[in-house]
Amino acid sequence: MKLTxxxxxxxxxxxxxxxxxxxxxYTYYKIGQINEEYQSTTTINIEKLILAEELSNNIVEEAATVRKFNLTGDPAAREEFAAIQKESNGRIDRMEHIFVTESAKKSIAEIKAAKAEYEQLATQAMQAGLANDQQALKTIIQQGAVPYAKVTKQTDELVDMIKEYVKAEQAKIGDKATTNQRVLFIINGLIIVLAVAISIKLNSSISTAVGQLVRAVTEIAGGKITRDSIRVQSNDEIADLAAAINTMKTNMRTMIQQVMDSAELLAASSAQLKDNSGQMAQAGSQVADSINAIASGAEQQLASVDATAAVITQMSAGIQQAAANAAEINERSGEAAETAIVGSESVKGAILHMNKIEENVAHSAEVVTQLGMRSKEIGQIIDTISQIASQTNLLALNAAIEAARAGEQGRGFAVVAEEVRKLAEQSQDAAKQIAGLIGMIQTDTDRAVAVMNEGPELVSQGADVVQMAGLAFQDINDLVQTIHEQMQQVSDTLQQISTGSQQIVLSVERIDQHSKLAVGKTQAASAATEEQSASSQEIAAASEELSSTAEELKRIVDRFQLS
Structure with a gap:
């Protein structure tokens, strides 16, 4: 059974x-017992006291009626004496019944004997008075004075004895009351001691366990999340809270360890991306230099083609000057052949560089794509952190509600719940900040992926342009070789120069068109290469920012001590 x-x-x-x-x-019982004894003692003793005092009054009244009868001779006085005598005898009978002590019974017996003796003499005195025997009356009165005094004295002594007995009974009742007061005081003290002991024991069990929880939560708030579990020797809500905090510590350790691993992986990936982007920027610069060289050669080629066109035009206009200009044309055609060969070799080198650029761009695109996937995994981890923080916040709110229900006893528990809730809010805020950073990283990564995806297409276009330039140079080389061979045969074939010159003009015009097209494509390739270089710089900047973000994330999680 769970003892909450x-x-x-x-x-x-x-x-x-x-x-x-x-x-x-117990108090009610003892008070009732004392009250019952007091009531019983008071009732009986008051009756005894009244009977004794009334008996004393009866003796006095009997003496008064005897004197009255002897003085007046009134028969009513004699009847009154008889009534008083009967009444006093009834009181003596009642006293014999209610008095239980030997001394009291002895005193009543003596009073009864003295009263009987006095009443006998009183009767004789009334008879002497009725007979008007004054001498006998005087003698009887003198004899009756002794029992009268005796019975009066004994009744007074009986009254005093009853009063003393009442005092003694009251003293006994007072002693019992004092004893009961002492017993009640001792019992009350024992109950107070028991209540204090129970309170101390209960407070110690609660405060000790709560103190352990406060220390554990304080360590967690300070970033110390060790493997040590909180051990609470109880079977109540505090033990449940300790188990929940232990579970929270385990989950937080796992979560922070995962974040640490992810931060290290992110830092390594950003460093690799930075290196790759640097290599790609360097390769782009090399490609730009090569394309600029190709453009320069193409411009020279265009100038040569223009010069050749002018020569061919002059040759067509004047056959007479053909022989004179043949040597010069032959010389220039040789130079053009050499230039074409150089241009062809440059184009081949440019093609190799373009292929290498295409491979580097494709590799960079794969790296950036993997980085985007890692960023999404980190985003999922951050979502998990946010969910755990939200659950911890809800747990703290429930704990605060339970503490509020517990009232004063749950105030310390409410402080623990408030600290847990603040820690959950801080974890959730940190998770939101990390999620924002991861969102920025994902945005930059997506932009880098888009740029990388455009890079291969632009490189492919540049490669096609360079291929076309290579073909044009090959055509130029072939044509120049043909011109050179024709110039060797010009002496023998002057009649065919007119027709050949027309064909040469057409060929040169086509070469001019190809050369202009090659120049335009080369300029476009140069612009694309510059854009690619700018994109590489943007990727390098993004990778630098990603590296900074990874370092910031690592610095945040390094605050937690897991060992």
């Missing part, structure tokens, strides 16, 4: 209340 804090408190109050109820019952 509420049950402990209820049990403690139940024990204390039971003790108070028993004490109240």
């Amino acid at each position: 804090i509420g049950k402990k408190i209820f049990g403690a109050f139940l024990v204390i209340i039971s003790g108070m109820v028993l004490l109240s019952g």
Whole structure:
């Protein structure tokens, strides 16, 4: 059976209340007992006292009626004496019944004997008075004075004895009351000691466990999340809270370890991306230099083609000057051949560089794509952190509600719940900040992926342009070789120069068009290469920012001590 804090408190109050109820019952019983004894003693002793005093009054009244009869001779006085005598005898009979002590019974017997003797003499005195025998009356009165004095004295002594007995009984009742007061005081003290002991025990069990929880939560708030579990020797809500905090510590350790691993992986990936982007920027610069060289050669080629066109035009206009210009044309055609060969080799080198650029761009695109996937995994981890923080916040809110229900006993528990709730809010805020950073990283990564995806297409276009330039140079080389061979045969074929010159003009015009197209494509390739270089710089900047973000994330999680 689970002994909750509420049950402990209820049990403690139940024990204390039971003790108070028993004490109240015992007090009520003893007070009733004392009151009953007091009532019984008071009632009986008052009756005894009244009977003794009335008996004393009866003796006095009998003497008064005797004197009255002897003085007046009134028969009513004699009847009154008889009535008083009967009444006093009834009181003596009642006294013999209610008095139980030997001394009292002896005193009553003596009073009864003295009263009988006095009443006998009183009767004789009334008879002497009725007979008007004054001498006998005087003698009887003198004889009756002795029993009268005796019975009067004994009744007074009996009254005093009853009063002393009443005082003694009252003293006994007072002693009993004092004894009961002492017993009640001792029992009350024992109940108070028991209540204090229960309170100290209950407070110690709760405060010790809560102190352990406060220290553990303080360590967690300070970033120390060790493997040590909180051990609470109880079977109540505090033990449940300790188990929940232990689970929270385990989950936080796992989560922070995962974040640390992810931060290290992110830092390594950003460093690799930075290196790759640097290599790609360097390769782009090399490609730009090569394309600029190709453009320069193409411009030279265009100038040569223009010069050749002018020569061919002059040749067509004047056959007479053909022989004179043949040597010069032959020389220039040789130079053009050499230039074409150089241009062809440059184009081949440019093609190789373009292929290498295409491979580097493709590799960079794969790296950036993997980085985007890692960023999404980190985003999922951050979502998990946010969910754990939200659950911890909800747990702290429930704990605060339970603490509020517990009232004063749950105030310390409410402080623990508030600290847990603040820690959950801080974790959730940190997770939101990390999620924002990861969102920025994902945005930059997506932009880098888009740029990388455009890079291969631009490189492919540049490669096609360079291929076309290579073909054009090959055509130029072939044509120049043909011109050179024709110039060697110009001496023998002057009649065919006119027709050949027309064909040469057409060929040169086509070469001019190809050369202009090659120049335009080369300029476009140069612009694309510059854009690619700018994109590489943007990727390098993004990778630098990603590296900074990874370092910031690592610095945040390094605050937690897991060992």
